[in-house]
Amino acid sequence: MIERVVVLSTGDELMTGRVVDTNSTAIASRLAALGISVPAVLKVGDDRERLLWALRTARDLGDLVIGTGGLGPTADDLTTEIVAQFIGRKLKEDTAAADGLRQRFASRKIDWTENNLKQALFPEGSTIIPNPAGTAPGFRVDIGGGKQLVWLSGVPREMSAMMTETILPWIRQQQTAQHQALACTFKLYGLTESKLDDLLHSVNLGNEAKLSFRAHYPDLSLRLAVTSGEHRGLNFVRLHDQILNLLGGYIYAEGDTPLEEVVGQLLMETRQTLALAESCTGGYISHRITSVPGSSNYYFGGAVTYANDAKKRFLGVQPETLDKHGAVSRETALEMSQGIREQTGASIALSVTGIAGPSGGTPDKPVGTVWMSISMGNFHDARTFQFTGDRERIIQGTSQAALNWLRTTLLG
Amino acid sequence: MIERVVVLSTGDELMTGRVVDTNSTAIASRLAALGISVPAVLKVGDDRERLLWALRTARDLGDLVIGTGGLGPTADDLTTEIVAQFIGRKLKEDTAAADGLRQRFASRKIDWTENNLKQALFPEGSTIIPNPAGTAPGFRVDIGGGKQLVWLSGVPREMSAMMTETILPWIRQQQTAQHQALACTFKLYGLTESKLDDLLHSVNLGNEAKLSFRAHYPDLSLRLAVTSGEHRGLNFVRLHDQILNLLGGYIYAEGDTPLEEVVGQLLMETRQTLALAESCTGGYISHRITSVPGSSNYYFGGAVTYANDAKKRFLGVQPETLDKHGAVSRETALEMSQGIREQTGASIALSVTGIAGPSGGTPDKPVGTVWMSISMGNFHDARTFQFTGDRERIIQGTSQAALNWLRTTLLG
Numbered sequence: 001m002i003e004r005v006v007v008l009s010t011g012d013e014l015m016t017g018r019v020v021d022t023n024s025t026a027i028a029s030r031l032a033a034l035g036i037s038v039p040a041v042l043k044v045g046d047d048r049e050r051l052l053w054a055l056r057t058a059r060d061l062g063d064l065v066i067g068t069g070g071l072g073p074t075a076d077d078l079t080t081e082i083v084a085q086f087i088g089r090k091l092k093e094d095t096a097a098a099d100g101l102r103q104r105f106a107s108r109k110i111d112w113t114e115n116n117l118k119q120a121l122f123p124e125g126s127t128i129i130p131n132p133a134g135t136a137p138g139f140r141v142d143i144g145g146g147k148q149l150v151w152l153s154g155v156p157r158e159m160s161a162m163m164t165e166t167i168l169p170w171i172r173q174q175q176t177a178q179h180q181a182l183a184c185t186f187k188l189y190g191l192t193e194s195k196l197d198d199l200l201h202s203v204n205l206g207n208e209a210k211l212s213f214r215a216h217y218p219d220l221s222l223r224l225a226v227t228s229g230e231h232r233g234l235n236f237v238r239l240h241d242q243i244l245n246l247l248g249g250y251i252y253a254e255g256d257t258p259l260e261e262v263v264g265q266l267l268m269e270t271r272q273t274l275a276l277a278e279s280c281t282g283g284y285i286s287h288r289i290t291s292v293p294g295s296s297n298y299y300f301g302g303a304v305t306y307a308n309d310a311k312k313r314f315l316g317v318q319p320e321t322l323d324k325h326g327a328v329s330r331e332t333a334l335e336m337s338q339g340i341r342e343q344t345g346a347s348i349a350l351s352v353t354g355i356a357g358p359s360g361g362t363p364d365k366p367v368g369t370v371w372m373s374i375s376m377g378n379f380h381d382a383r384t385f386q387f388t389g390d391r392e393r394i395i396q397g398t399s400q401a402a403l404n405w406l407r408t409t410l411l412g
Numbered sequence: 413m414i415e416r417v418v419v420l421s422t423g424d425e426l427m428t429g430r431v432v433d434t435n436s437t438a439i440a441s442r443l444a445a446l447g448i449s450v451p452a453v454l455k456v457g458d459d460r461e462r463l464l465w466a467l468r469t470a471r472d473l474g475d476l477v478i479g480t481g482g483l484g485p486t487a488d489d490l491t492t493e494i495v496a497q498f499i500g501r502k503l504k505e506d507t508a509a510a511d512g513l514r515q516r517f518a519s520r521k522i523d524w525t526e527n528n529l530k531q532a533l534f535p536e537g538s539t540i541i542p543n544p545a546g547t548a549p550g551f552r553v554d555i556g557g558g559k560q561l562v563w564l565s566g567v568p569r570e571m572s573a574m575m576t577e578t579i580l581p582w583i584r585q586q587q588t589a590q591h592q593a594l595a596c597t598f599k600l601y602g603l604t605e606s607k608l609d610d611l612l613h614s615v616n617l618g619n620e621a622k623l624s625f626r627a628h629y630p631d632l633s634l635r636l637a638v639t640s641g642e643h644r645g646l647n648f649v650r651l652h653d654q655i656l657n658l659l660g661g662y663i664y665a666e667g668d669t670p671l672e673e674v675v676g677q678l679l680m681e682t683r684q685t686l687a688l689a690e691s692c693t694g695g696y697i698s699h700r701i702t703s704v705p706g707s708s709n710y711y712f713g714g715a716v717t718y719a720n721d722a723k724k725r726f727l728g729v730q731p732e733t734l735d736k737h738g739a740v741s742r743e744t745a746l747e748m749s750q751g752i753r754e755q756t757g758a759s760i761a762l763s764v765t766g767i768a769g770p771s772g773g774t775p776d777k778p779v780g781t782v783w784m785s786i787s788m789g790n791f792h793d794a795r796t797f798q799f800t801g802d803r804e805r806i807i808q809g810t811s812q813a814a815l816n817w818l819r820t821t822l823l824g
Binding site: 345 | 707
């Protein structure tokens with residue numbers, strides 16, 4: 001039974017403050033969902049003494065140690081060797097991993113250098129953890145006292161894939177059925193964290209259930225986990241339904257589906273094709289739509305009309321409209337959505353025009369003012385929004401609002 | 413002399429993965445700038461045993477311990493009391509701090525409750541650290557063996573203000589000029605980590621300099637830091653120049669400038685305007701270009717021509733070209749860049765067409781095959797690339813290659 005996991009994040013870039021350690025947060029969050037606590041997180045640099053210290057310290061505190069970083073081919077990637085020293089084992093080349101590396105390099109036509117073989121060395125007795133998203137595999141090894149160590153790539157995408165595909169299933173296997181959490185995630189649009197907190201005030205969780213929020217702008221999600229107890233199943237269903245009732249209108253998905261995928265599914269189901277005309281978002285909505293595999297089935301394409309001239313030339317926006325109402329206006333947004341729909345023949349078109357800042361704001365139209373418009377069938381309307389924050393935040397908030405409006409329009 | 417600082421981040425929200433710990437990163441980064449190393453960062457929850465453990469551990473490792481979190485008025489804010497227990501002192505009310513709290517509440521018209529006085533209690537012998545951005549002051553106290561502890565608010569804004577106004581000046585006061593670090597960062601394109609390692613093999617760092625890599629696909633950067641030594645300045649210049657010589661062609665920026673900003677600066681300097689025609693990248697290059705404030709000065713806009721029809725309609729790609737050579741071909745890429753340049757009147761145009769996957773690949777043109785083309789003045793050429801990885805990685809790699817080609821073209 002794994003009950004306490006100590007997380008180690010390693011790398012000089014963490015210790016000089018050049019990189020924020022998101023790995024330990026992501027790992028702790030996935031473990032929390034399984035009802036497993038993290039008594040401590042340790043961050044150390046690429047340094048033998050420190051890493052040995054961290055390994056000793058972590059083994060003292062936890063049943064399992066999960067570490068990340070330092071598996072690469074370069075001289076400062078010391079992890080594997082130091083772990084071997086820590087448990088008094090030799091390093092041994094894993095033939096399958098070495099072959100995998102050579103193949104990977106060959107298929108990508110990258111020159112093979114022998115130092116890459118370093119990534120196929122593991123402490124004797126290790127179980128190799130495949131890396132579906134990158135080069136360096138990880139490993140799991142016994143560190144004595146019934147305790148184990150898992151080491152993963154420090155690249156967040158790779159760490160995440162290795163957790164999902166190998167480590168979490170392995171941990172779940174070792175939990176008894178009663179200790180397996182029942183959990184679900186609701187993805188939300190249109191709520192702040194404190195409003196969400198307010199809305200959930202009446203929910204009686206008891207000792208066995210836990211609600212956790214995760215706000216990663218512009219996304220907000222709520223996770224319900226019931227980790228133990230005899231009536232775990234009933235309890236879970238009751239809480240799940242109560243939350244659905246309280247938050248219904250704000251939930252755009254159950255599970256971890258991103259909003260652009262929800263929109264994509266609706267476009268597929270309703271057999272529509274989409275075109276976009278973006279100004280202030282500069283292609284970001286188009287990027288989100290096309291980040292979904294298969295989006296070519298419903299996405300025609302779009303125009304990024306940053307300059308006024310581009311709005312006229314690509315979308316046929318009237319010069320008088322721009323002169324009289326400005327580029328950020330109801331009228332321009334309406335002509336943009338109509339223009340892109342006519343140009344492309346798509347069945348639904350969305351346009352966005354606004355001021356992402358930091359400059360360009362006026363007292364009438366401050367930075368963060370955005371107009372968007374949708375044209376679909378006989379429906380043709382525009383809406384305005386006021387976003388706050390820096391340029392990046394305004395672009396992200398705008399994209400979320402636009403996708404959500406597409407979603408509700410497609411739902412009818 | 414303060415040489416080694418251990419950073420403690422505390423709070424239950426860190427241990428369940430709900431909040432990313434940015435405090436320790438910010439603190440480490442400010443310390444690195446002073447040439448002070450952080451041997452370890454510890455994260456623990458709001459728990460007496462864990463916090464005592466962390467305090468003991470941190471004192472063993474560092475000359476100074478800087479902790480954050482748990483200074484508030486509520487029941488789970490235990491820090492001050494536990495620190496007092498750790499060093500065997502009593503808690504004592506600081507009259508000035510208590511008055512300050514009462515005034516703050518009065519001036520903001522917030523009801524005063526007596527539990528707020530908790531925030532004016534400090535271990536006996538503490539020096540109070542004002543909190544210019546919030547309610548709870550922090551403190552600095554002797555923890556024996558010539559070592560000190562500093563405790564700050566866990567709210568990032570408040571922590572940052574307390575560091576800037578009190579802690580960093582206090583640390584700097586104690587440093588001699590000789591101990592301040594010299595550091596620089598090189599941003600690189602066209603290298604793998606292992607190739608980089610190879611190229612740097614001949615660099616003799618000695619004991620006082622350190623090189624560290626950071627790979628965050630598609631970005632790779634190298635940091636040189638010289639932290640001590642009598643000939644620190646000379647040493648730094650020698651190593652800096654040696655790296656420039658070895659890596660010259662791969663360096664696209666010194667400092668932390670992203671590639672899209674480098675391209676933007678070159679467009680500004682050469683007074684050019686840019687237009688983009690994107691297929692497989694779906695607007696991502698446009699998003700990167702427009703994520704730079706002021707990009708409206710040189711970015712005209714672009715077309716996301718996902719469907720073949722969009723390539724014909726927006727860019728005037730000939731139907732025969734698409735029929736004969738396919739959408740992912742030298743010929744189509746060339747017509748796309750020419751088309752968008754003609755449509756927009758921009759002085760430089762870039763086009764991208766490829767297969768981002770996961771489906772759509774053929775034996776001839778596997779997933780990851782990308783053609784791009786640039787049209788500028790009389791220059792009109794196309795290049796092909798083969799990327800690997802998942803859809804997201806192919807899109808990112810393509811955007812980096814495209815921006816870098818823009819950069820080298822603009823440089824002439």
